[in-house]
Amino acid sequence: MSLLNILPKFHSQAKRFPLPSTTRTLATSRALKMRVPYVPDPVPTATEEEAAIVSRIQARRAPRPLQPLDLALLHSPPVADGWNSFLGAVRTRTTIADDIKELSISRVAVCNRAWYEWGHHAPLAVKAGVSEAVMEVAKRQEPLKRDEKPEGVSEKEWAVLVYTDEMTRNVTVADETFAFIKSLFNEREVVEITATIACYNCVSRFLVALDVGERNGLGPDSAAH
Numbered sequence: 001m002s003l004l005n006i007l008p009k010f011h012s013q014a015k016r017f018p019l020p021s022t023t024r025t026l027a028t029s030r031a032l033k034m035r036v037p038y039v040p041d042p043v044p045t046a047t048e049e050e051a052a053i054v055s056r057i058q059a060r061r062a063p064r065p066l067q068p069l070d071l072a073l074l075h076s077p078p079v080a081d082g083w084n085s086f087l088g089a090v091r092t093r094t095t096i097a098d099d100i101k102e103l104s105i106s107r108v109a110v111c112n113r114a115w116y117e118w119g120h121h122a123p124l125a126v127k128a129g130v131s132e133a134v135m136e137v138a139k140r141q142e143p144l145k146r147d148e149k150p151e152g153v154s155e156k157e158w159a160v161l162v163y164t165d166e167m168t169r170n171v172t173v174a175d176e177t178f179a180f181i182k183s184l185f186n187e188r189e190v191v192e193i194t195a196t197i198a199c200y201n202c203v204s205r206f207l208v209a210l211d212v213g214e215r216n217g218l219g220p221d222s223a224a225h
Contacts, residue, residue, distance in 0.1 A: 035210045038071035045077075053081040060088050068116075068213045072206075090199045094192040096185075098128035103157060104164045104193060105200045107138050110220060111168040114204030116213035118220050130157070137161065139220045143169055146177055156184050160193060167197045 043066070045051040057070055057080060066074075073080035094101065102125035109118035126135060133152040137144075144165045149158045159181040166173045182190055208216060 034068070034072060034212055034214060036072065036075065038068060039074045041066055041071060043071075043074055050077045053077045053084075056081065057084045060084055069203075069207065072210055072212050086199065087203070090192075090196050094196065096189050096192050096196070099125065099130050100156060100160050100193065101196055102128050103130050103134065103138060104160050104197050106135070107161050107164040108168055108197060108200040108204055110139055110141065111165060112201065112204040112208060113216075114207050115215040115218045115220065116207050117200065117204050119213075119215065122220070146174075146180065159184050163193070164197050167194070168201055 043054045045054060054074065054077070057074075058066060061067065061070065070080065073083055102121050105121040106118060106125050109115065109121060122135060122138075125138075126132075130138075131152065133150075134154075134157055137150050137153055138161060144162050146162045149155075153161070159177075162177055163173065163181045166177050181193070185193065207213065
């Protein structure tokens with residue numbers, strides 16, 4: 001099944017957010033839950049400061065409701081508040097193009113098998129103009145090799161995909177890979193691309209460790225089912 005055939009389903013599912021008590025049953029009849037319970041929604045608060053934190057997160061999500069990730073993080077309101085500020089800056093206040101940003105996030109999701117993250121960001125990458133052919137490359141499970149650029153992938157797309165792979169899989173980035181990305185983006189863009197990849201490595205590790213959204217064990221073609 002091609003990516004474009006399943007993207008409408010990704011898009012429609014992305015608008016649906018399960019209640020905290022919701023479980024999802026796979027074809028194997030194995031019911032899954034996030035590893036800690038979601039906080040209730042509406043979120044109970046003990047202080048005015050906690051209520052203000054919830055309001056800030058709701059404002060960033062609007063017009064959408066709080067998401068499963070929020071309802072996991074809000075076990076610790078100060079952590080949720082810092083997360084909201086950091087993610088808000090990375091998502092909405094950088095100068096990098098949306099296609100590059102969402103492509104890098106999608107590749108992080110594949111490398112870390114964070115299918116909840118993929119299910120949210122792959123449709124955004126396509127909406128931003130990333131082609132089906134490039135998204136198929138982003139879905140590859142194997143490491144990408146800098147000198148093996150597939151046909152149909154631009155230099156910028158390939159530089160970002162390889163840079164994302166090395167940051168995510170190896171932490172250390174080869175000098176040749178860094179020189180490649182630096183030749184295509186200005187210094188601010190390089191810093192913002194690096195911050196985006198690092199940020200969504202943080203996000204994906206949190207999602208997978210707690211199984212937020214109950215997507216562990218799936219894959220890129222079934223992540224939104």
